[in-house]
Amino acid sequence: MINWIREKFKHSLDSKLLFEEAIKCYKIEAFRASLLFSYLGFLNYIKEMIIAGKKPAHIDNSRWDKIIRTLNDENFWEDRVFTELTNSSNTAIFKFNDSIKEQIKYWKGRRNDCAHFKDNEINFHHTEMFWSFLKSNLSKISLEGSKQNLLNKFCDFFDRTKTSINASPDILINEIENAVEYSDLKDFFTSLNNIQIIGSGYYVPDEDKQNVFFRILSEIKNKRIINELVFFIKNQAQNYDLKFVIEFPISINYLNYNQVDIRNIWKVRVWMLGHAKYNILLALIRNNKIPAQETEEFYKDIFKNFNQTGYQNLNLDDNSKKVMFDNNTFNNVAYEIMFVEGNIYTKDYNYINSKEELITLLFLYKDINEVMVEGLKKMVENGIRPYWLQDSLTKLFNENENKKNKILQIAATLNCEQSFYDYFQLN
Known part of the structure; x- marks a missing residue:
């Protein structure tokens, strides 16, 4: 608490000196003097706040001028600060609740116990309680509220x-x-x-x-x-x-978010956003917000709604793509829809191009098998020309030696025609 007192009042020279005296007295167990100096340091801080502040709009100039004059009078400033702090009328310059005003009146009474050495006992806890009062309420006391x-x-x-x-x-x-x-x-x-x-x-x-x-x-x-x-x-x-x-x-x-909220986000709300929607989906994955029993449906919705036409790509870095799609659930969803169901060779080039990034990620993260290569073979044979997919898979195969060798190995067993090798530049 002492550190807070020193930090809070360090910019007010007079209040700083008064509180330093209060701290010295507290340490030598002169608690009446400690509380008295603390109270005066508080009132001096408020006095400086008023003098440096702007007149509240609802206060007449004449009243404000009188307040400032009184605060500059060393014989009357303390009483004036207390009066203004506890004023609850429409002309009050401070706006804070009555509970704080009553507490200020209480501490004025304890200040008088110290100054006039009355019978009421003053111990260390009185000083500590007053400092706690300041820490809890000082920021609530301002001319503007x-x-x-x-x-x-x-x-x-x-x-x-x-x-x-x-x-x-x-x-x-x-x-x-x-x-x-x-x-x-x-x-x-x-x-x-x-x-x-x-x-x-x-x-x-x-x-x-x-x-x-x-x-x-x-x-x-x-x-x-x-x-x-x-x-x-x-x-x-x-x-x-x-x-x-x-x-x-x-x-x-x-x-x-509860589970209903989370489900509504990935089923409905996220698809109303722009390309940044995949960052939301990624946040759901990274923070384990998708229940295990809904995971497959979650990835099916992503695949179904994904359409990179109009540059609506994932817009994720490579690490984020890996977090989002390097898992068996996504692989199984993309694999089933595109290759087991045959969409890769039965749909038109627009549909295939709209899923290009996801198909490429499938080839990147899944072990390439005969069903996948046969799907590409049939796509070429059917004369479907999804140029985005052609470019991205060509790049992947030619930059990844293991992937390329796997494709060549399976293509040989499937008796792929030269047009297949030409299509993906596998010569």
Whole structure:
């Protein structure tokens, strides 16, 4: 707690000195003096906040001027700060709940016990409790109201003329728990999401806000805050939650999807997205979200819906493709549909081309057998010319010596004609 006190008040010279005295007194067990210095350090901090702050819109100029004059009077400033902190009228300059105001009144009473050496006992726990009160509530005390004050800080954070793109939002994120009432969390997240990015350059500015949300999910331990943020993310329009998972795949573990939600994602929702949909499917696989009994259906849906016409390829790196498709379930699905059922030589070139990337992955990850080579043989013999598949398999066979030798070995047993070898440049 002492480290927090020193860090919190290090930028206020007078408050820093008062709290250092409080810490010295605490260490030598002069607890009355320690609590008194702590209370004065707190009030001095609030005094400086008011003097440096802007007049709230609902406060008359004459009242504001009078407050500032009184705060600059060494004989009356302490009483004025206490009065303004505990003011619950329409002219109050602070907006925070009455519970905090009552606690401030309580600590004013303990301050008087210290200053006037009254009979009430003051022990080490009084100082520690007061410091705990400050840690829990200081961020809620601001001229704009704690929630709005924190939003103002986020506005500055998202203003790239004021804050570097490499700056961390962690300090602001850590204020949420103490600065925002639970009942205000929904409005807070909505307002945070609506903040405009200034001077963002050429990168996508929404990623900044998504990054803040992800850091809240992954770093804050308060369940109520997390639950409110999850509810907010999942109830935004235009598949916001799935786009969030695309940006931060591990977040699929934070968003509390049940099995019905997961099934709806891969059966329906993901196919409404663009090429990045395969990142969602990959996140489901990597995080073991597909029940074993639904795995085959999952891969059948991928194969059925996959259509790379219009450049709707997988758009995954080689390692991701391996994670997604180097498994017996996918191999069996693609193998059954294209070769056992004979789609490779009965469908037209448009259909075959639309599945080219998946067929090529099948040849890459599965041991090539006679059924597969015979399927290609019949495709060539039937005069089907899926040029994408021709190019990709030709490249695969000629860059992978083992695959090429396997094809040649099986082709010889099937008595493939020269046109087959020419087609895939296997001469």
